[in-house]
Amino acid sequence: MNKLLKTYNFSNFEIVKGNGCYLYTSQKKKLLDFSAGVAVNSLGYNHPIVKKSLQDQIKTGISHLSGSQIHEFKIKLSELLSKESNKGEVFFSNSGAESIEAAIKIARNYGSHLNKDEIIAMTSSFHGRTIGALSVGSNKNYKSKIGPVPGKVKFCEFNNSSHLKKLVNKKTVAIIIEFVQGDGGINICTEEFAKTIKEICKKTKILLIADEIQGGIGRTGKIFAYKHYKANPDIITSAKGLGAGIPIGATIVKKEISKNINIGFHGSTFGGGMLQTRVAYNVFKSINKTKFLNSVKSKGILLGSLLNKIQSNHKFIKEVRVKGLMAGIEFNDSQIASKIYKDTSDNGLVTTLVKGNIIRITPPLIIKIKELKRGIKIISDCLNKI
Numbered sequence: 271m272n273k274l275l276k277t278y279n280f281s282n283f284e285i286v287k288g289n290g291c292y293l294y295t296s297q298k299k300k301l302l303d304f305s306a307g308v309a310v311n312s313l314g315y316n317h318p319i320v321k322k323s324l325q326d327q328i329k330t331g332i333s334h335l336s337g338s339q340i341h342e343f344k345i346k347l348s349e350l351l352s353k354e355s356n357k358g359e360v361f362f363s364n365s366g367a368e369s370i371e372a373a374i375k376i377a378r379n380y381g382s383h384l385n386k387d388e389i390i391a392m393t394s395s396f397h398g399r400t401i402g403a404l405s406v407g408s409n410k411n412y413k414s415k416i417g418p419v420p421g422k423v424k425f426c427e428f429n430n431s432s433h434l435k436k437l438v439n440k441k442t443v444a445i446i447i448e449f450v451q452g453d454g455g456i457n458i459c460t461e462e463f464a465k466t467i468k469e470i471c472k473k474t475k476i477l478l479i480a481d482e483i484q485g486g487i488g489r490t491g492k493i494f495a496y497k498h499y500k501a502n503p504d505i506i507t508s509a510k511g512l513g514a515g516i517p518i519g520a521t522i523v524k525k526e527i528s529k530n531i532n533i534g535f536h537g538s539t540f541g542g543g544m545l546q547t548r549v550a551y552n553v554f555k556s557i558n559k560t561k562f563l564n565s566v567k568s569k570g571i572l573l574g575s576l577l578n579k580i581q582s583n584h585k586f587i588k589e590v591r592v593k594g595l596m597a598g599i600e601f602n603d604s605q606i607a608s609k610i611y612k613d614t615s616d617n618g619l620v621t622t623l624v625k626g627n628i629i630r631i632t633p634p635l636i637i638k639i640k641e642l643k644r645g646i647k648i649i650s651d652c653l654n655k656i
């Protein structure tokens with residue numbers, strides 16, 4: 271028996287190796303990965319860019335430097351992230367939740383100078399499991415029996431503009447949104463809702479926080495999902511695919527928002543370390559290329575058409591939602607969803623199940639068309655047997 275705290279529903283097999291879009295178990299079973307460690311392993315496994323970055327880092331003989339110490343890739347990555355997003359300044363941490371914590375602290379600090387302290391978050395949102403991040407996440411189960419979570423947070427129905435307009439008031443300091451919701455079941459922000467958010471933020475000087483932790487770094491076919499909507503977020507959070515498997519978080523903040531922040535306001539022992547910034551810099555550069563992003567877009571279109579076809583053949587699928595290589599198959603019945611999830615897994619396909627009735631597909635962005643087709647065939651074959 272392992273001694274792991276049971277916060278996960280652990281797999282009953284052990285993974286020992288990975289290559290491309292495949293994982294290999296200790297029982298020599300080959301698994302096609304439609305999860306990528308939940309939208310993390312953007313370049314799959316054993317990728318030359320990640321490998322070379324790791325090898326180059328070993329040559330420096332350094333594993334750790336403190337937050338105040340400057341080094342090449344910390345500078346380079348901050349410049350690159352800033353240039354390719356809102357031209358802001360970057361705080362590095364180690365995970366998505368930490369990048370959210372920094373975003374919340376910075377927004378609240380900004381608001382404290384304006385007598386504003388309310389944040390509007392969305393229904394079906396997920397921003398992490400630390401206590402601050404939970405305050406802006408809508409899933410009540412994650413917050414139960416832990417006492418109060420901080421802050422004044424209101425939840426707006428995702429994609430409901432009139433609800434948002436009703437919630438906004440003089441005390442609102444920020445709106446936080448995943449433009450493509452991940453753990454909430456792959457819900458895609460409508461053009462109309464994004465337009466309302468942009469207008470409100472512009473008119474009332476409310477901060478826009480774009481959580482790009484799952485939907486960013488090429489996942490939806492653009493380097494950041496907010497770019498589909500021509501939004502201009504004041505604060506952007508990134509993690510997951512940024513490190514392609516190496517833990518890193520980043521919070522990118524427009525200069526005018528952080529002007530009251532001083533030394534010691536925030537920190538992280540491991541944030542912005544040499545290893546993770548080197549890997550992330552090289553990963554970001556390789557993904558942020560027109561050809562690469564276009565390939566994600568076109569594979570996403572193919573994925574969408576394959577899933578639509580499956581849906582048209584099976585009444586128990588309620589809806590399929592796809593943006594780039596981020597897809598959700600929503601079932602009417604969670605028992606059927608669980609069965610398909612299990613059957614596909616037994617047939618060598620790794621996916622994730624969210625909300626009990628939605629199969630989430632987030633393969634490595636380097637997936638080949640034939641691998642995409644193969645995975646969809648596994649799903650289709652399992653559905654046909656029901």
Ligand SMILES: Cc1ncc(COP(=O)(O)O)c(C=O)c1O
Nearest residue numbers: 365366367396397398452483484
């Ligand atoms: C949109 C979003 N925000 C935040 C998080 C939290 O990231 P982490 O698990 O790295 O703390 C996640 C993780 O799934 C996420 O999908």
